[in-house]
Amino acid sequence: MDDALTFSALVLALSGRLVQEIHAQVSRQGFEDLRPAHGFAFARISFGGATTADLAEHLGVTKQAAAQLVEELVRKGYVVRRPHPRDARARLLELTDEGWAATRAADQAAREAVAPWREELGEARFQELVADLTRLAPQGPIRPAW
Amino acid sequence: MDDALTFSALVLALSGRLVQEIHAQVSRQGFEDLRPAHGFAFARISFGGATTADLAEHLGVTKQAAAQLVEELVRKGYVVRRPHPRDARARLLELTDEGWAATRAADQAAREAVAPWREELGEARFQELVADLTRLAPQGPIRPAW
């Protein structure tokens, strides 16, 4: 019954730890001017074909908030704005080499953060865990803040 | 290999959805002046024996931030400050009836948010999932923001 409550608390606690550890490791790798929220932006931009408005929807924030975030990432050299091939109003967002480097650092940090859990559960149960969670796969915006 | 990345993304996405749905439901129940961060405070205060400093550590924020949050909850009638029996500096935090009502509403909302996932996986696998996550049980502060 109250497993539902336990489950909620566990998921929230795990995600908090994940974010915290990934951010700390990415900072240690030299990307000290990046915050966790930027990671969610990188994820969308690296996927390709993203405009500022797309990013806003992905992050679940207003267009203005996304525009400010993009402006910051451009200023810091992680992102460039290119003209959109079919829409003169829009600008396509792309990661720079530095942006890709930060993305790789975050991926690696995620692997390292998960590694001890993987070991704790053993490979077989970890695979089941991933499979279970995948079946609950959510769609829609990823909300980096609450 | 990259299951670690998948796992991270899934946990983050799930927790985002959870927070979002619980908050929406709690608002619909009439607690429109509460934000998700308050839930983490309620969790610690309902546990008992909490001072503002305890709360700050639990939430992973500064004492001043916790004090402001407590002040807001007191003003809105969810929390009262009582003198501490053994420390004249400190004040014990307690939930009011309204605070308990909000806590119950959040618990119920969590159950409802998890219910479809529980059904999707089936009771047996859901139990395994909870068991696995419990083994990864984190300690330390719950960080409601990043």
Next chain:
DNA sequence: TCCATGTAGACAAGTTGCTTGTCCATGTAG
């Protein structure tokens, strides 16, 4: 082709939840 409506993005101002800095009263260890 022209017009009405919708959308991408920028500029500006305001809100808010958090921070740092400082202070006092009380507790605690030597």
Next chain:
DNA sequence: CTACATGGACAAGCAACTTGTCTACATGGA
């Protein structure tokens, strides 16, 4: 009882987000 630590409050500042408004361009219908 002296030195230092801790709980909490007051004040000011900051940073990420919001709402509101505007221009340029896109799109669909008459």
